[in-house]
Amino acid sequence: MQEDMEYNIRFVGSYILDKTLGVGATGKVKLAKHSRTKEKVGVKIIKKDLFYDKPSLRLKIQREISVMKLMFHPHVIKIYDVLEDSKYLFLIIEYASKGELFNYLVEKRKLENREALKFFHEIISGLEYCHKHRICHRDLKLENILLDMKLQIKIADFGMASLSIPNIMLKTFCGSPHYASPEVVSNEPYNGIKADIWSCGIILYALVVGKLPYDEENDNMRKLFNKIRFEPPRIPRIIHPDCRDLIRALLTINPQKRITIDKIKKHPWYKSSPLPESCRISIQNLSFASVQNPISNPDPEIISFLLPLQLVKDKKTLCGILSTKKPSFLRVLYRQLEWRKMKMDSVRSNLINEANFKRKKLFKQGKLGNITGLKYWKNLKCKFLSINIKSFVRTGIYIYF
Structure with missing residues (x-):
């Protein structure tokens, strides 16, 4: 990673970056590992400078993120999170090792x-x-x-x-x-x-x-x-x-x-x-009738993922449609994003709880090698903190760009 001076990134949120998996027109995809759960993911790194030269690229990526946020299935690649700093956008996606x-x-x-x-x-x-x-x-x-x-x-x-x-x-x-x-x-x-x-x-x-x-x-x-x-x-x-x-x-x-x-x-x-x-998972069609209840206080994060789909012209119009009782395709999409967000939060919590349980078990068994490794990563983070750790936010990218 040290030779990659152009990107010069070792950590993305809770993820430790590893080798480059591929290079595309919009940036690199790197392998990464969660510092606590040890789960491997792919991190797609996109330079924000590209959006100033190619506004259509920004819209394409916004739509791609919004579409991926709508889905949660064993045979569809998952997007776990979207992070950003002043220079880069980071898409945290499921890692397909083969x-x-x-x-x-x-x-x-x-x-x-x-x-x-x-x-x-x-x-x-x-x-x-x-x-x-x-x-x-x-x-x-x-x-x-x-x-x-x-x-x-x-x-x-x-x-x-x-x-x-x-x-x-x-x-x-x-x-x-x-x-x-x-x-x-x-x-x-x-x-x-x-x-x-x-x-x-x-x-x-x-x-x-x-x-x-x-x-x-x-x-x-x-x-x-x-x-x-x-x-x-x-x-x-x-x-x-x-x-x-x-x-x-x-x-x-x-x-x-x-x-x-x-x-x-x-x-x-x-x-x-x-x-x-x-x-063998039963898949139900999205039903307009099942989501008739109005949404008066919509989640800002979900709104930020609905806007790039360009089904309405602005946030005010979107919130107005969600707050009525009239059947709406937008309300169907909102509820789908809401369900997926809860599902991903549940998965993330389970992984963290499992990792904490394993760590406590190792400590009780006195496996000092694991303690030494943990101290190594803590020291490494402190060593590079001033030049490599970025400030991140979970993003509705439509808002921050």
Whole structure:
């Protein structure tokens, strides 16, 4: 860490930074460990200077944080906290130690039927959760699906995500061309949920065949898009017949005829192996009727995460809608954020209590090595306090920028 003079950060809140996991256009992602619970996390470090040159980037990150705050599922990457100092924004996210599904597939070339189905079960479970909470990912691809230490799926990178509002079609072309649906590459208004289903078909094809169904030499985008728009995928006959049938249903060119998640779950290939325990969680649709009670004193932190979704023009309008008895999509989102906040606080408290219990047990056993290690970190913090410790706040970034 000492060689990283540009960032020169050793601690972020309660987290001790370690090695760099990756470098992107907006900054670095570092591995970190909580000083008390020892939980490993990823810390995405973003320079605030970028927001002055690229206002659209600030909005994109605001929306990504707000969307991630809406979700809590075993197969969707979690965001634990958002911290900041005068120069940087820090996103504390779940750590997926086995990296991208893309790299895993490159190493194995292609997957056997049972392993591919296990991954597909978990992808569909996570995606169903997103869709039932009105969130379209819009950039599903092997690189944006991560694996944790148990090789469980974590859907990540919600930078292109959008809310699926009833009776409103999306228009923005986004995502990766090789995974984009025919209606998206045709620059037509599209349903984000149906576009995500197509991307799942591309992923499943890649898992069992070992390559993408649509590709073009020299990256000729015009030819690639024409293939996507007009040519059904060619699936090798060595692929299991039921799997071939599901891939065709997923990669149906007409979005109106494309298979839905409910029908995917009833498909013979999908049902040919028991669901993983993590995929058996019942997911309820967000209901307008269940959140009719007005919200007269909204939580400022939750408000700060609703505003970047740009469903209303300002805070006053938002609070006015929340305080009425009229059914509102915004109130549904508010209650979802409220529930998730309580859930995360509960998880954090459990981790701290567990860590404290283990520490007391070690001290009682007289394991002096642990005491020595604790003293080392305390001394290290004191040593670097004047130049490395930043002042942080838990942020509603819409307020502080």
